[in-house]
Amino acid sequence: MIRSDVAKRKRKTAYINATFFTMDKENRVFENGMMIVQDQFITYIGSHSKEQLVDVDQVVDLAGKWVMPGLVNTHSHIVMTILRGIGDDMLLKPWLEKKIWPMETQFTTEIASVSAKLGILEMLKSGTTTFSDMFNPNGIDSDDVIHAVGETGIRGAFSYTIFSFGTEEEQKMNLREAEQFSRNYKTFADGRLTTMVAPHSAYTCTPDALTASAGIAKDNNLMVHIHVSETNDEIMDIESRYGFRPVEHLCRLGLFDQPTVMAHGVVLNDEERAMLKQYDVRVAHNPISNLKLGSGIADIVRLLNSGIKVGIATDGVSSNNNFDMFEETRTASLLQKGVYKDPTKFPAQTALALATRGGAEAIGMGKSTGSLEAAKKADFITIYPYDKEHLHPLREAYSHLLYAARGSDVADVYIDGKMVVKDRSCLTIDEEKVMSEMNRLQEKLLK
Template sequence: MEGIMMKTIYVNATFFTMDKENHIFENGMMVVEDQLISYIGERSDELMVGADQVVDLAGKWVMPGLVNTHSHILMTLLRGIGDDMLLKPWLETKIWPIESQYTTEIASVSAQLGILEMVKSGTTTFSDMFNPNGIDSNVVMETIGETGIRGAFSYSIFSFGTEEQQKANIKGAEEFSKKYKMFADGRLTTMVAPHSPYACTPEALMECVRIAKENDLMMHIHVSETDYEIQDILTRYGNRPVEHLRKLGVFDQPTVMAHGVVLNDEERAILKQYDVRVAHNPISNLKLGSGVADVVSLLDAGIIVGIATDSTASNNNLDMFEEVRTAALLQKGMYKDATKLPAQTALALATRVGAEAIGMGHTGSLEANKKADFITIYPYDKEHLQPVSAAYSHLLYAARGSDVCDVFIDGKTIVKDRKCLTIDEEKVIAEVNRLQKSLV
């Protein structure tokens, strides 16, 4: 009943907390009350008293839901379009022209498909940027709210078109920011999201800073993704992208910087000084030929780094298990040092640290007083997760999104036995294929 706190206890599972101490509780117990974890640890008969529900997890592994720090779910419908292209021509000749044909229906269905893929592969929290051109962003946000996912959905700002179109874009972003700062009982929020230093004028970027400051919102922006971008911004403005944005005041607000592939020591020092967080997109950066971000140097500089998938148009999936594994292996290969980005560190970037990166430290680990956002994996019928005694290793080096059994957000079941309870899977898949034909 509304207003009455329910006490649910989960038992008979191995809990991987992903907290700072990386506690693991075999045959442990977790208590969830009113959307929050109130206890996690060894089994306690005393705490069983007064439980409204006791859930036997039958030996499953339990870990925090994964956190995808940079995505574009409205592009999910564009999976497989524009493969094997460099970023600039890919955006200018494929992605942006097709997005200009979007309708609200296309955007909503694409968002549902993206969220369906995310939650079924273990992602419970995401931070997204979307192109608002031609769509009713309110309808799309309502659709996202109904799925039960947690995250930030942000209205991209561009300096394209006429002066009037640019003003309308910024006005739309400001209205969206005010309206959705707190939405869906606090599960959803938004950030101020200038697309990039190359797609926004200095004047537009300063307007973004104003909106963010006035509404106490974070910034989310693509930065230093390619060598071409570095040279382009240097030619236009006399500074590399990081210094260009710093001078405009962008970093005066808490900022999530997507990519950060091409950075030098001086720029990393600036990012640390301003507490800029980096969303690392290893597979997208590889596929687009952008390069490999030096995550080890970012972490050594004390910069908060989260893991991200980017869009399915450049990935081509939203499996965060695959993403974080790729991130770890790339750093080991780059440095020719197998000790770089070990399992516990890498998994933290995909959970607790990723949540901190996007300003959602109330989730990302299994700890008392944090949101009950968690996923389960049943390992005993999966050959690639044997022997189960090496579970922590398997979570990074062997697990797949398809191994996820159940997903809980705010303590509510979103996926049960690999079936999403909040999205009509068959309908969404049928609609995606119908609508995609109208675009290509």
């Protein structure tokens, strides 16, 4: 059978009649722009061009929508979504020890899978296409859970958390299982999912466990994901135990020899920032979670001025309490302006870059996603602004994306060029079923 030329090559789709916010290094904006996607990749982004349409197979009229890269959430805990609203208004240490960890010991694989799906459903519908997550494997079949995550169509890193709890043998088993998980899922779900080596923190992992984690990361060429310098109490605790503050403690143990994402970085001094820059340690900034837990406000302006890669993150919804990256990014910007008493700090272009391109670079995915550029994956979202009063006047669209937009404004979501959300309905997750199951399982868990 002779195949046609169209069948031989990959199908090309052109998206037209939209304003494209590329979020690339030049922050280009194309009104009445056009983007062409072929085989999951962007092949053209720019002004409308009849010449580019010559060999296109399908033209999608976006009817004046705004188009931007999918948002990148650099630190989350989707398996904890079932704990939303549990343990509000508590400090971090008692919140973990008296509420979160005891409840996580009761998790089943069903709870973990449904909780993860609900978290991803919320992420997708609010415009997040890529995430980096740490999950507690206690009591669950982690293979089943990552397969459930893979079915949703999202991109990201889903990482098995390492703890130094229990007997010495249990600690060794935790490390062995974490390494096996890392190897098994380094490339998963058609390359959309990977994993990182994720020791929880310096206060929950022994020096031996942290050194072993560094070894696993090096042997498997993986990034590290860890909570660091979240509170003043953590700083004093680690300093009293080991004689060094957390950043230097981790550096001495070799953890930073592999590219590392540290969540929080609220309490840092100049020497530590210099060390983070030297070892190319990236920071996942979680402003709302840090505020809610009373941890403080990270100095993101100083981190950026030091040349450190920074991404925006929500943390888990048990301490946030949602996955709305638009709200998170706006909060990040406003906090820096308020702390510095300077409205020029953390402007819209900077903030939106950290929620997209900067976040992707922070978690090691900057070559494939985070901006609308030729040769990058077609991960993008659309917003239909015309029936949303808070997005008018339309002329100031770039400003509105930071200071006015909400996750609920997102209309469509594409990952790898495939539509996963259409007109605010998720195509990869049974929304009604997941929400019903989540309520049933939380009732069962609380009993």
